[in-house]
Amino acid sequence: MSEKTAKERIGITSTIPVEIIYASQCVPVDLNNIFITDKHPQVIVDEAERLGLPRNTCTWVKGMYSVLKHTDIHTVIGVVQGDCTHIVSMLESLLPAGVEFIPFSFPYEKSRKLLRWEMQKIMDYFGVQWDDCLASKARLDEVRKIIHTIDRMTWEDNTVSSQDNFYALINSTDFMGNPEAFKIQLKRILDKKREPYPRSHLRFGLLGVPTVFTDLYPYLESQGARVVYHEVARQFAMPEYAKDLLEQNLSYTYPYSFYGRVKDIQEEAGLRHLDGFIHYVQSFCHHQLEDLGFREQLSLPILTLEGDRVGKLDGRTKTRLDTFVQMLKSKKRRKEDAFRN
């Protein structure tokens, strides 16, 4: 390990076995979260374009790039297999001087041996052992347990909003750099105790990467619909957390085969009684290509939403959402009518 001091902030570009960083006393920082929780994320994107990033590049990559230019982060762990090559190009060719880039791969074929090798590499870098990591896994699992409860309350008790559900799941990539403080935030969600959402609300699964829309959830609720399944964000929270650290990172679906994701989606769609899917695709992202695949593999109706820059839902996107909600409600009503007659 190259002279890491405790509390040093370590950037990550996507979910990695963050237990290793916590074991080293360093603090993981998900660059995506810094970007999107900024007061003016759009200014951050403008800055990246000003610095010369092509406009037809994913907004998440632009956001992370600007963030790296302006923070005190000197080490970034980047996922070089299992995420996107735009991030790799950015980390490789555009890092400011003095920032070190540590590559991490999720081996495509889910090889136990190769994944262990990759994890060992990061452990060696930070000078920690498997046992240290298992200890930090226990610490994080305490928090994950609450996240899973919140997730269950979202779809089963219907007493947690889509927004709170997303907040809990998405912050599990880095535990906000402080698992115990994060836990307090999560407990606040548990304590909200709201009335269950009405049964008439449509139940959506949101497939794909996190959106850049700032008002998706309230808008959906105003139309009588909710997201009760965040496919990728739920995976960030390691739903299979009970197993060991290696298994946990092998059963994490996102970086591996598309069909592993499909299987997970099919299972959760049944369990959660979904009415349909919203497949969110980020402009210029390779996951756009999977839209066709989802349409072939999944039987529920799918609405594809494309997002580019950060901000409120635009009129075109609202039209799509309205139509999808109104169409599904009318179908449902007709089905119920037919059932009654």
Place this chain on the structure above:
Amino acid sequence: MSEKTAKERIGITSTIPVEIIYASQCVPVDLNNIFITDKHPQVIVDEAERLGLPRNTCTWVKGMYSVLKHTDIHTVIGVVQGDCTHIVSMLESLLPAGVEFIPFSFPYEKSRKLLRWEMQKIMDYFGVQWDDCLASKARLDEVRKIIHTIDRMTWEDNTVSSQDNFYALINSTDFMGNPEAFKIQLKRILDKKREPYPRSHLRFGLLGVPTVFTDLYPYLESQGARVVYHEVARQFAMPEYAKDLLEQNLSYTYPYSFYGRVKDIQEEAGLRHLDGFIHYVQSFCHHQLEDLGFREQLSLPILTLEGDRVGKLDGRTKTRLDTFVQMLKSKKRRKEDAFRN
């Protein structure tokens, strides 16, 4: 190996250790080459969009997708690390039924152990041994030797056109499925024996992936400029061919670090007396991001050209080329004048 018959055509999406396929008596087919050498490549792209591929996807990915839909190829080896994730998404989620996808990784950190593991995996699939592959390497190196001669004649003797240079290099990904027939084509280039190009012609290095322009080389020549260095295509031809198969695929720069490419470019720029670079970027490709990196790392003037659909140079691209050529010529003239006085 799953019942491969000799002469079966095996699709590849980028350069891989093609020696393995030849060792198995199967025939490698670079899907990019099938696409771009078609009489109507644009129709192939239209077809991919018709089938539902998003328009803001790289044309090469679209082309390969259509090709796969219409050929008799049942096995595709796709590069899952060291190339782009758009291809991976395409191969994963959109392959027609009955087509098998074999992943191949160039390990990011150039680990000998991991690369050997990857190559062994493909060898096992085809049921061949290292010795068989070394034999086919000897067979291919015969052809590579001619390609390297053609490349040398391009920049040193100035008696080979940019077009012929590119033809020789680009077809080294699959040796056109028939190394001996390819050799005959290459000998024809050797036998052309044209007068050296005038010394006044500007000498360009073309960085980045192959272009989708059909008339770049004649247009450049009409303006008094030539491409005497094809960065990536030259790498396809394995310029370090003398070493063993593993070494050969470790010294191949394209799938590894950006800085490995920069080093190669700097060396060749000096050797080949380049006047400037054209950095070709495919719309929506992650390599677009490296344009900034090249501008920081390389000292010669760089013209960035963006291409989207296949076809002739458009007016905007011609304007860029004209300006670049005229600017460099005028700079050169001024330098020579200053030298004379």
Place this chain on the structure above:
Amino acid sequence: MRLGIDIGSRKVKFALQSDNNRMKLWDMPTTDLYHQHLHRKPDGTNELDFHSLGLPQVDIVAATGYGRNNVKLSQALVVSEILAHAAGAMRVLQGEFLMLDMGGQDTKVALVRDGQVEDFSVNDKCAAGSGRYLENMAQVLGVPLEELFSYYADPADLTTTCAVYAESEIIGKLAEGVTMPQLCAGVNYSTFLKIRPMLERWPQKELVFVGGGAKNKAMLHYLQQAHYAVVIPEAPEYNGVLGCLEMLDKEEEE
């Protein structure tokens, strides 16, 4: 008296249905509506100013179009324009069919089955091939839109996807000697190519073609050539506003 209103990005379309079921159709620029005919209320919603519109007090208003969410008409039943167009299309065709609406910015396709929208698709984020693209190209070629719409034979091959940059490609072809009719046909054909994947998502050959784009004869030709049985309602550009009145009817029935 019932009023339907379709608030598009450039034009607002009105349909006034009198109690004896007579229909009056007209339009105005969207900016005029915003500037002259809305009362903004403290709660952020708006009221149509029937007086300045020269209308009598109207009982029921149904609104559709992009503007419907922004304008938040307090007096209106608000309907998605895709569903409105589908409802409009059901006036002229029953059973199972596709609705194709070509508007100024977006092209929308809906699969209709037994009076119900089963699924739909909208074009992607890039506006190549939109109505605005056709308008721009007509302007560049110096022909009226109606004339542009009449050419379909021997289309020039246009490769530029951007609605703005296609201009220079067209001018270039003109200089190369490609004829005006070929270029007009090329513009239409490239638009058809853009729309086709949306239609082919469903194996369906009955098609109702609506919106301002339905006046494009070349598009009709290409659709028929692709074996679609095409129905175009009268006044196809008013299909959305008429459809939203239809939905009002249905709503009342229930």
Place this chain on the structure above:
Amino acid sequence: MRLGIDIGSRKVKFALQSDNNRMKLWDMPTTDLYHQHLHRKPDGTNELDFHSLGLPQVDIVAATGYGRNNVKLSQALVVSEILAHAAGAMRVLQGEFLMLDMGGQDTKVALVRDGQVEDFSVNDKCAAGSGRYLENMAQVLGVPLEELFSYYADPADLTTTCAVYAESEIIGKLAEGVTMPQLCAGVNYSTFLKIRPMLERWPQKELVFVGGGAKNKAMLHYLQQAHYAVVIPEAPEYNGVLGCLEMLDKEEEE
């Protein structure tokens, strides 16, 4: 008599320099040039028809602009429009400076040093922020282009990048109560944001602003706010054609 001609995608600009060095400037639609004033020769090149242009026989012609390659004027010295604009800019500034040309489709920046173009950059493939984008937006907002160009204060935040879809965003903001001046300023500011990265490639603060876009007062304001010392030549839209005549002079000297 020397004639300069700048063949753009929509307009052709002419500069006729008489022997006593008087300059006459005028323009016409590009399609008119193609249809009425060219003789197509068997070898694929074209000849300007001086007679139909109402011109006397001209000695020397210099041509620039997008159309220069397509038209292949057999009588002309052909010059890249970036170099032509740089040469035009050198008429008003010496030493080291940036040339910023905002045309209808493209924005071009050149770094000029001691009478020589050292480097240049052109905007990317997406036409958001081009002159055509500004024209479209003026049309949507219902203001003349000159008026659009006058607003810079308190710009509305526009996030849509596509020149066509920005329309619906603008209409939406209008409905939300954002004022016309703010929207106009927003259109100008988003264009400035698009151009800025091209300028910042070189650490240079002297700037000659040319092309039709140089009439954009808001753009001038933003450039000055970013600490550029901006020079705008007289008749900036004729800078290219005047520059190509300048290059003819240089050519003759050598």
